Amino acid sequence: MLSLHTLANLIVTSFLLAPPTTALPLWPNNTTPAAVPTACSSPTSNPTAEIAPACQSFYPTSYRIMNSRYPTWDQTPLHGNQDFVMLLRQRADTFQVATQVQFDGLGDVAPPNSSSTCRLQFQLPAKDMQTVLGPAPVVDVYQVEREAGSPASWSTYEPALAASSNGSVSAPRLFGSINGSLAAQETAWNQSVGLVDVGATFCNATLTWQMAMAIDGGDEVNYWDFIGVDPPFNPVQGFRVITGC
Numbered sequence: 001m002l003s004l005h006t007l008a009n010l011i012v013t014s015f016l017l018a019p020p021t022t023a024l025p026l027w028p029n030n031t032t033p034a035a036v037p038t039a040c041s042s043p044t045s046n047p048t049a050e051i052a053p054a055c056q057s058f059y060p061t062s063y064r065i066m067n068s069r070y071p072t073w074d075q076t077p078l079h080g081n082q083d084f085v086m087l088l089r090q091r092a093d094t095f096q097v098a099t100q101v102q103f104d105g106l107g108d109v110a111p112p113n114s115s116s117t118c119r120l121q122f123q124l125p126a127k128d129m130q131t132v133l134g135p136a137p138v139v140d141v142y143q144v145e146r147e148a149g150s151p152a153s154w155s156t157y158e159p160a161l162a163a164s165s166n167g168s169v170s171a172p173r174l175f176g177s178i179n180g181s182l183a184a185q186e187t188a189w190n191q192s193v194g195l196v197d198v199g200a201t202f203c204n205a206t207l208t209w210q211m212a213m214a215i216d217g218g219d220e221v222n223y224w225d226f227i228g229v230d231p232p233f234n235p236v237q238g239f240r241v242i243t244g245c
Contacts, residue, residue, distance in 0.1 A: 055245040059230035060238065061104040064152035066210070069095040071154040085238065086225045087139055087180075089213035098157050098212035101228075101239050104148040109243050110203035118203040118243045122178055124185050124194035125226035125237040134222035137180040138214045141198055142172040146208040157210055175199045175209060180224045203243055 062082045088097035109116055120141070144158050154160060162171035176198035179185075188194050201207070213222040228238030 055242045056109060058103050058106055058241040058243075060101050060228060060240075061148070062100075062102050062152075063228055063238075064100045064102070066098040066100060066152060066154045066157045067095065068097070068154045068157075068160065083228045083238075084225070085228060087137075087211065087213050088221060088223045089215070090217045090221045092216065096154075096160075096212060098154070098160075098210060100144075100146075100152040100157075100208065100210045102146060102148070102152075102206065102208045103241050104206045106203055106207060106241070106243075107205040110205050116203040116243055117200050118207060118241050119200045119245075120176070120198040120207075120209065121240050121242060122196040122198055123237050123240065124188055124196065126235050127185075129235070129237065130224065130226035132180050132182065132185075132224045134213075134217045134220050136215055136217070137222045137224050139178045139180060139211050139224065140214040141175045141177065141209050141211045143175045143201055144172055144208050144210050146206070148206045157212070159210070159212065172210075175201070177214065178211075198239075207241060209239075 060083075063085050064082075065084065065086050085099045085101075086097050087099060088095075106118070109118070140159075142159060146152075146156075150156075158169075158172045162169045178196055178198065185194070188196055213224075215222070217223075226237065229236055230238070230240075
């Protein structure tokens with residue numbers, strides 16, 4: 001598993017590889033996101049929400065980065081990483097970065113003709129294990145249908161496909177939104193131990209969601225990155241699916 005320090009270096013390298021004619025996003029005050037501790041070595045952490053005993057919980061099979069600058073790439077060290085989340089958006093004339101999260105192996109709770117309900121939840125990252133920037137780091141989440149383990153790149157990001165299809169491709173339905181601003185995160189920690197209930201859907205053997213920043217950042221960049229951490233490691237953070245509660 002790549003450390004966030006290594007990934008941060010990859011992010012900066014990605015920006016530097018842009019063609020000279022491409023307008024690059026600027027971080028506030030022309031800074032770059034600071035490296036943060038790796039998931040299992042954070043010196044401090046927030047408590048995470050407990051799961052009721054009756055619930056079955058599932059954690060992601062993979063997170064996949066989708067970058068509009070490299071629409072067909074899915075196997076570089078950054079784009080092929082399985083547990084890193086990156087979301088970036090500035091203006092229409094700059095690139096975007098989205099993330100896909102996939103859950104596989106839910107077949108036991110989703111037999112044929114099942115009406116079982118699965119809920120997508122998001123455990124906020126610890127404050128010292130994320131980078132969040134911009135005036136409105138709000139994330140829109142869309143449910144999509146994908147085969148388990150299928151390639152994930154910008155060319156498969158459904159909201160972008162719909163936007164460029166002149167109506168031939170239907171836009172996916174908005175599944176839910178997550179406000180990543182520090183003020184909203186503080187409220188979520190105070191009200192629900194940092195747990196965000198994103199939405200509910202029918203269970204299926206494989207469940208997939210794609211997500212990206214909801215709006216442009218203007219002169220700044222709306223940006224959020226963190227690493228997904230699943231049990232038995234701590235602090236647990238990122239997405240999970242629960243059912244049976």
